[in-house]
Amino acid sequence: MQRIRxxxxxxxxxxxxxxxxxxxxxxxxxxxxxxxxLGAYGAGEVRGMPTPRIDQLASEGVRFTQFLVEPxxxxxxxxxxxxxxxPRSGLGSIIVAGTPNTLQANEVTLGELFKSQGYATSxxxxxxxGASEQSWPxxxxxxxxxxxxxxxxxxxxxxxxxxxxxLPEALIAASEPSIWESGENGVLKKVRPYTLDYRRxxxxxxxxxxxxxxxxxxxxxxxxxLFVGWTNTHYPSLVAxxxxxKSRIGPYGDAIMELDHRTxxxxxxxxxxxVEDNTIVxxxxxxxxxxxxxxxxxxxGSNGPFRGELGDALEGSxxxxxxxxxxxxxxxxxxxxxxxxxDIFPTLAKIIGAAIPADRPIDGVDQSDxxxxxxxxxxRESLITFLGDEIVAVRWRQFRIYPKQFISSAGNPAMAGxxxxxxxxxxxxxxxxxxxxxxxEVNTVSVNAWTLAPYMKLIGEYRKSLEQYPNPKxxxxxxxxx
Numbered sequence: 237m238q239r240i241r242x243x244x245x246x247x248x249x250x251x252x253x254x255x256x257x258x259x260x261x262x263x264x265x266x267x268x269x270x271x272x273x274l275g276a277y278g279a280g281e282v283r284g285m286p287t288p289r290i291d292q293l294a295s296e297g298v299r300f301t302q303f304l305v306e307p308x309x310x311x312x313x314x315x316x317x318x319x320x321x322x323p324r325s326g327l328g329s330i331i332v333a334g335t336p337n338t339l340q341a342n343e344v345t346l347g348e349l350f351k352s353q354g355y356a357t358s359x360x361x362x363x364x365x366g367a368s369e370q371s372w373p374x375x376x377x378x379x380x381x382x383x384x385x386x387x388x389x390x391x392x393x394x395x396x397x398x399x400x401x402x403l404p405e406a407l408i409a410a411s412e413p414s415i416w417e418s419g420e421n422g423v424l425k426k427v428r429p430y431t432l433d434y435r436r437x438x439x440x441x442x443x444x445x446x447x448x449x450x451x452x453x454x455x456x457x458x459x460x461x462l463f464v465g466w467t468n469t470h471y472p473s474l475v476a477x478x479x480x481x482k483s484r485i486g487p488y489g490d491a492i493m494e495l496d497h498r499t500x501x502x503x504x505x506x507x508x509x510x511v512e513d514n515t516i517v518x519x520x521x522x523x524x525x526x527x528x529x530x531x532x533x534x535x536x537g538s539n540g541p542f543r544g545e546l547g548d549a550l551e552g553s554x555x556x557x558x559x560x561x562x563x564x565x566x567x568x569x570x571x572x573x574x575x576x577x578x579d580i581f582p583t584l585a586k587i588i589g590a591a592i593p594a595d596r597p598i599d600g601v602d603q604s605d606x607x608x609x610x611x612x613x614x615x616r617e618s619l620i621t622f623l624g625d626e627i628v629a630v631r632w633r634q635f636r637i638y639p640k641q642f643i644s645s646a647g648n649p650a651m652a653g654x655x656x657x658x659x660x661x662x663x664x665x666x667x668x669x670x671x672x673x674x675x676x677e678v679n680t681v682s683v684n685a686w687t688l689a690p691y692m693k694l695i696g697e698y699r700k701s702l703e704q705y706p707n708p709k710x711x712x713x714x715x716x717x718x
Contacts, residue, residue, distance in 0.1 A: 347377025
């Protein structure tokens with residue numbers, strides 16, 4: 237009888253021990269930070285905006301030099317949360333307030349993945365995966381949502397434009413962006429307008445909320461997933477007063493330096509709470525920089541040696557800084573293995589012992605052996621890039637292959653991002669050897685046409701998958717009707 241009475245206790249104890257053995261995970265996602273913006277990637281002090289805390293983080297884990305994302309904020313965030321190409325969830329375009337695209341209820345997110353393994357989960361900061369209730373973080377596996385930037389930071393400019401257009405204040409107030417927080421039963425409520433003034437304060441509040449969560453959750457019995465969606469360096473780059481003028485290059489540099497400081501606050505909280513050794517920290521950017529966005533004094537982002545910027549499908553839009561730290565488990569090193577933002581979902585699933593969905597295509601691959609140093613080669617050698625639901629580029633090994641030509645917007649020769657456009661090619665795609673030619677200036681189709689075989693195979697395999705798992709209809713604001 238004594239043994240029978242002890243059994244429930246032993247089961248509970250074993251379950252608790254297993255939960256404690258699972259690592260905490262903190263994901264920090266920067267907004268439009270380019271490959272050439274951080275000291276760890278050759279910038280920092282050299283460009284008048286030192287980043288000592290992020291550089292230290294990069295030195296303590298794996299620093300990836302070939303980490304690839306999708307061409308816009310929403311597509312990259314959808315890929316990160318689901319492990320799937322963004323068109324599979326209908327989110328291949330950047331969400332603009334008032335448009336219908338939103339994260340669907342049947343998607344399985346990182347939040348839900350971690351909840352399945354007994355984790356506490358929290359999302360703080362920028363979401364940008366839709367404002368409808370089905371797509372709220374609290375309806376997608378996260379216990380709470382704090383300092384919620386549910387749209388994007390350039391929406392802080394809307395009020396000024398609406399006022400200049402003479403719209404009535406009631407309409408302006410109803411249309412301007414807000415900061416959201418979850419309450420009872422996960423219901424989101426507006427807590428304040430997201431104004432240009434609050435744009436200066438939001439990063440400090442995101443960091444403060446993250447620190448408070450870490451302090452509280454470190455004392456709990458269950459492990460935690462904390463997702464921190466920073467807003468820097470998205471335009472407009474407005475910073476807290478103590479960072480105004482701190483860099484040598486203007487507002488963009490100031491925003492980089494504030495981002496570095498806020499990152500340090502989160503890292504310090506992990507260490508002070510005594511959970512550093514059992515906490516995985518992932519730091520990455522959602523896109524490349526947008527060096528031509530905004531007035532000249534707000535510019536300064538750099539995508540390093542690569543051509544392109546936020547919104548196009550060139551290497552500079554897709555290759556971003558990324559790093560993963562786990563003391564004692566991940567040896568500090570630099571890896572040039574190809575990894576994509578889609579890979580984080582299955583990699584973390586493997587580490588925490590979660591099953592990935594078997595009823596849909598998962599485009600990410602498990603890179604846990606690479607991350608943990610059990611192998612040096614990546615399990616990935618290709619990536620398809622989309623704009624909307626349209627295939628616009630294929631990366632295969634060191635080659636970038638384009639079925640369309642990207643052309644800078646008229647009147648601004650530098651701009652090749654969202655303001656650029658693409659034109660049909662006839663006969664053969666463009667082929668660039670990205671290692672030989674990072675600026676993608678020499679089309680090598682005449683000598684590298686042999687790469688068209690894997691290019692067509694990859695596209696064929698993707699299209700074959702759509703027969704069983706068709707994509708939802710993409711939102712298109714230039715084509716209407718059937």
